[in-house]
Amino acid sequence: MNAIARRLSLPLVVVGFLLAFPLVTTGFYLEFTSKVMILAIFALSLELLVGATGLVSLGHAAFYGIAAYATVLLSPKIGAANLFWLLPAAIACSALYAIFVGALSLRTRGVYFIMVTLAFAQMAYYVFHDTRLGGGTDGIYLNFKPEVALFGARIADLGKPVVFYYFVLACLVLVFVFLALLLRSRFGRVLAGIKSNEQRMRAAGFATFPYKWTAFTMAGALAGLAGFLVAVKDGFVNPEMLSWHESGAVLLMLILGGMGRLSGAVLGAFAFALLQLFFQWDVVFGNFAKHWPLLLGGTIILCVAFMPNGLIGIPAQWRTWRARHSSEAARV
């Protein structure tokens, strides 16, 4: 019981803090935190692939962007759409593309998989970038935010930043709990087995392909949820949401936070967003702030070189370092 309580304490503290956050702030910080929580959902969806199943996808932004575009394109030009059909429809679009991409890309492995997912994401990028459907480089606007209504009665107004904030927080908690339960289920155990040794799982009698395909589709659908949220938040989509910079950024969030732990993905999303905000801060960096990608790139290189286990691995890394140090001292 004690172990469970210890395990739950940190997430509960974080959720409590996030629940109370709108009481003390408004405006920019509220919007910023909403955005970061959306990124956290996005990172969690990729964690299901990368951290849990060992499939490194470099095209995850495609599913994020497709759902965002679907949200805008499926909404009527005049009047608001109802959330209860728009959200599932947007997620379904991402899931369908994930089924297609998964069927082809999961035939490959390792570095092929990285390149193939990247290429299919790029294909989706060009669909929205080159055709009239997606409005080209400029993107398209969402004229009306979807309304939350049941049987004609409006329940909540997502146009209000506070309401939207709590809606995103609820989504984040649900996704986190869903994934936590999923990874503890038999399905999750099989994914962990595939990650550590797929050959052995096949020898043990598991047809691994359907498991990987299901995980891939789920990850695409959850990324779609994040894409829906960001489209509603910004009221605007453009092809850059599907670009490989976005896919790279979400991978970076995972490794920044730490792989193989759900809380790592959330931590990574927050760390990434804060880091980006920090590097764009002209009080500290002055004129150099407009060159923030240079600092970000440098930070990534240093992280990979010195922090292979992410932020969440630092305590363990520190402990091994200290243990080695003290044992060396004892020998002397």
Place this chain on the structure above:
Amino acid sequence: MDLATFLVQCLNALQYGLLLFLVASGLTLIFGIMGVINLAHGSFYMIGAYLAYSLAPVFGGNFVATLLAGLVLAVIFGYLLEWLFVSYLYERDHLQQVLMTYGLILVFEELRSILVDNDVHGVPVPSWLDGSVQLGDLMQYPVYRLAISAICLAVAAVLYFVIARTRLGMMVRAGSSNREMVQSLGINIKVLYRVVFAAGVALAVLAGMIAAPVSSVYPGMGAQVLIICFVVVVIGGIGSVRGAFLAALLVGIVDTFGKVLFPQAAGIAVYLLMAAILLWKPEGLFKQG
């Protein structure tokens, strides 16, 4: 489409495909031998184009001198880069390679914007190649594009000769099939890696330099080439230079004719080709080993 147009498009496809081959061959060699997935490879192409732009005034527009100077710089740059950054990555998993090289892209792109700027620049075609050839009665074809194809073909021939016929090529082939065995036979694998990486960088820089007068020089040109080269490598089979050659020509043809025949779906044609090949042969046309 009449015969002359068809011929012009064929030449365009050939030129584009051969140029892709120069970039993709480096990528596939670096992966095949060192097992490193190098996202920054497109940046080398971009660096090449910007070198052509900024070195041209230094050499008074002498094309050959610019090319040679750029190549020397590229080899030095590739050698240092392998030593400083890439050499950490051999024992790491692909994810960390992706992230490290992603970080390098951000750094290169931003350094480019600091050192040059974010505008589009033209690079003049060398005057002695600035003519055109008559094709049929109405069509003309620029000599410089033919020169690009010729340079690429020459490089491909040299590459073939080096890999198939020389001692260095033997080590490269052995290194890509069994790394430990090569090491235990007393070959210094570290030096081999450094040489291969520098050669890969030089190939991409060369491609960027000779493409610059045709494509002009602009931010983001590296990313575009990188992803198409991934498609080439996936189709050809990772580590196979021969596969990269054929796949690059195939991609050149599909892309060029896709743009002519279905301008609306031009961006997608190449990826559909890749999807079809993956269905048929998941490990590419020429799988190594």
